[in-house]
Amino acid sequence: MCSNDSPSQKRDGTTSERPSRPAPAALRADYADSVATVRDTPLPVTRTDALAAQCGTIQDALDTEGRASNEAILTLIGVVAEAVADVASARVVRDDAALPTERPAAAGGTPEYTLTVAEREACLDALADLLFTAVDTPTRESDVTADAQTD
Known part of the structure; x- marks a missing residue:
C-alpha cells in the first residue's frame, strides 16, 4: 500500500483532508428515497408525515442554497x-400471525402499537439511513466553522 492511497493522518488519528460531501442533488435524491422507504414502514402516520415534511424543508434548502440550516437538521434529528x-416502545411479536387484526395507523407510543421483529428492524434501518443522510448534509453553520478552521 502506497502512502498516497489515503489521506495523511495526524498523530491523534485525525486526517488532514476534509472529507468530501455528496452533491446537493445526490442528497436531495437520498432524502426522497428515505421518505419513500419510511412511508413503506409501519411507523405511525403522524411520524411519517412529520419526517416527510422536514425532509421536504431540507430538500428545498438544498435546491435553493445547496445546504440546510442547523435548525432544519436538528429538527429532523428530533x-x-x-x-x-x-x-422502542412498540409491542413486538414474532410473526404476522400474532399481529392484531386491525392496527391503527397513528398508534405509535400506545399499547396498541404492535410490530413484528422484521417490521421493527425495517423501521430502525430506514431511520438510521435518514440520520446518515442528515449527517452528510452541509449546513450554513458548518461552512462558517470550516472556513474559520482553515484561517
Whole structure:
C-alpha cells in the first residue's frame, strides 16, 4: 500500500483532508428515497408525515442554497428520535400471525402499537439511513466553522 492511497493522518488519528460531501442533488435524491422507504414502514402516520415534511424543508434548502440550516437538521434529528422512541416502545411479536387484526395507523407510543421483529428492524434501518443522510448534509453553520478552521 502506497502512502498516497489515503489521506495523511495526524498523530491523534485525525486526517488532514476534509472529507468530501455528496452533491446537493445526490442528497436531495437520498432524502426522497428515505421518505419513500419510511412511508413503506409501519411507523405511525403522524411520524411519517412529520419526517416527510422536514425532509421536504431540507430538500428545498438544498435546491435553493445547496445546504440546510442547523435548525432544519436538528429538527429532523428530533423527529427521527421520536420515531425511534415509538419503535422502542412498540409491542413486538414474532410473526404476522400474532399481529392484531386491525392496527391503527397513528398508534405509535400506545399499547396498541404492535410490530413484528422484521417490521421493527425495517423501521430502525430506514431511520438510521435518514440520520446518515442528515449527517452528510452541509449546513450554513458548518461552512462558517470550516472556513474559520482553515484561517
